[in-house]
Amino acid sequence: xxxxxxxxxxxxxxxxxxxxxxxxxxxxxxxxxxxxxxxxxxxxxxxxxxxxxxxxxxxxxxxxxxxxxxxxxxxxxxxxxxxxxx
Numbered sequence: 001x002x003x004x005x006x007x008x009x010x011x012x013x014x015x016x017x018x019x020x021x022x023x024x025x026x027x028x029x030x031x032x033x034x035x036x037x038x039x040x041x042x043x044x045x046x047x048x049x050x051x052x053x054x055x056x057x058x059x060x061x062x063x064x065x066x067x068x069x070x071x072x073x074x075x076x077x078x079x080x081x082x083x084x085x086x
Contacts, residue, residue: 001009011028014035015021021028067073 008023008025008028011025011032012021015028015031021031
Protein backbone atom coordinates (compact mmCIF):
# COMPACT_ATOMS: atom_id res chain seq x y z
CA UNK A 1 0.00 0.00 0.00
CA UNK A 2 1.49 3.36 -0.98
CA UNK A 3 1.70 6.43 1.26
CA UNK A 4 -1.26 8.08 -0.48
CA UNK A 5 -3.47 5.07 0.15
CA UNK A 6 -2.40 4.93 3.79
CA UNK A 7 -3.10 8.63 4.21
CA UNK A 8 -6.46 8.30 2.48
CA UNK A 9 -7.45 5.37 4.70
CA UNK A 10 -6.41 7.33 7.79
CA UNK A 11 -8.44 10.34 6.63
CA UNK A 12 -11.45 8.16 5.80
CA UNK A 13 -11.25 6.63 9.29
CA UNK A 14 -12.03 10.08 10.72
CA UNK A 15 -15.34 10.25 8.82
CA UNK A 16 -18.59 8.31 9.23
CA UNK A 17 -18.73 5.06 7.30
CA UNK A 18 -20.24 5.87 3.97
CA UNK A 19 -19.44 5.61 0.30
CA UNK A 20 -19.66 9.39 -0.12
CA UNK A 21 -16.31 9.76 1.67
CA UNK A 22 -14.37 6.94 -0.02
CA UNK A 23 -11.60 8.36 -2.16
CA UNK A 24 -12.87 11.96 -1.84
CA UNK A 25 -10.12 13.90 -0.09
CA UNK A 26 -11.96 17.24 -0.17
CA UNK A 27 -15.15 15.79 1.28
CA UNK A 28 -13.23 14.02 4.05
CA UNK A 29 -11.29 17.16 4.90
CA UNK A 30 -14.45 19.26 4.91
CA UNK A 31 -16.14 16.81 7.30
CA UNK A 32 -13.13 16.71 9.64
CA UNK A 33 -12.83 20.52 9.65
CA UNK A 34 -16.54 20.88 10.42
CA UNK A 35 -16.23 18.45 13.32
CA UNK A 36 -13.23 20.27 14.76
CA UNK A 37 -14.92 23.67 14.41
CA UNK A 38 -18.13 22.37 16.01
CA UNK A 39 -16.20 20.87 18.92
CA UNK A 40 -14.30 24.12 19.38
CA UNK A 41 -17.53 26.16 19.42
CA UNK A 42 -19.08 23.80 21.96
CA UNK A 43 -16.01 23.92 24.19
CA UNK A 44 -16.10 27.72 24.15
CA UNK A 45 -19.85 27.75 24.81
CA UNK A 46 -19.62 25.36 27.77
CA UNK A 47 -16.54 27.11 29.12
CA UNK A 48 -18.43 30.42 29.05
CA UNK A 49 -21.45 28.82 30.74
CA UNK A 50 -19.23 27.30 33.43
CA UNK A 51 -17.69 30.71 34.17
CA UNK A 52 -21.15 32.27 34.42
CA UNK A 53 -22.33 29.54 36.79
CA UNK A 54 -19.21 29.89 38.96
CA UNK A 55 -19.83 33.64 39.20
CA UNK A 56 -23.51 33.09 40.12
CA UNK A 57 -22.52 30.50 42.71
CA UNK A 58 -19.94 32.84 44.23
CA UNK A 59 -22.50 35.66 44.38
CA UNK A 60 -25.15 33.40 45.90
CA UNK A 61 -22.71 31.96 48.42
CA UNK A 62 -21.53 35.42 49.44
CA UNK A 63 -25.11 36.69 49.77
CA UNK A 64 -26.07 33.67 51.86
CA UNK A 65 -23.04 34.15 54.10
CA UNK A 66 -23.95 37.82 54.69
CA UNK A 67 -27.55 36.86 55.45
CA UNK A 68 -26.44 34.19 57.91
CA UNK A 69 -24.07 36.60 59.62
CA UNK A 70 -26.65 39.40 59.69
CA UNK A 71 -29.40 37.25 61.17
CA UNK A 72 -27.15 35.44 63.61
CA UNK A 73 -28.40 32.07 62.39
CA UNK A 74 -25.14 30.33 63.27
CA UNK A 75 -25.09 31.72 66.81
CA UNK A 76 -28.75 30.75 67.31
CA UNK A 77 -28.21 27.27 65.88
CA UNK A 78 -25.48 26.57 68.43
CA UNK A 79 -27.75 27.38 71.37
CA UNK A 80 -30.66 25.13 70.36
CA UNK A 81 -31.00 21.55 71.52
CA UNK A 82 -31.10 18.68 69.07
CA UNK A 83 -34.89 18.62 69.22
CA UNK A 84 -35.01 22.19 67.94
CA UNK A 85 -36.37 23.59 71.23
CA UNK A 86 -34.33 26.04 73.28
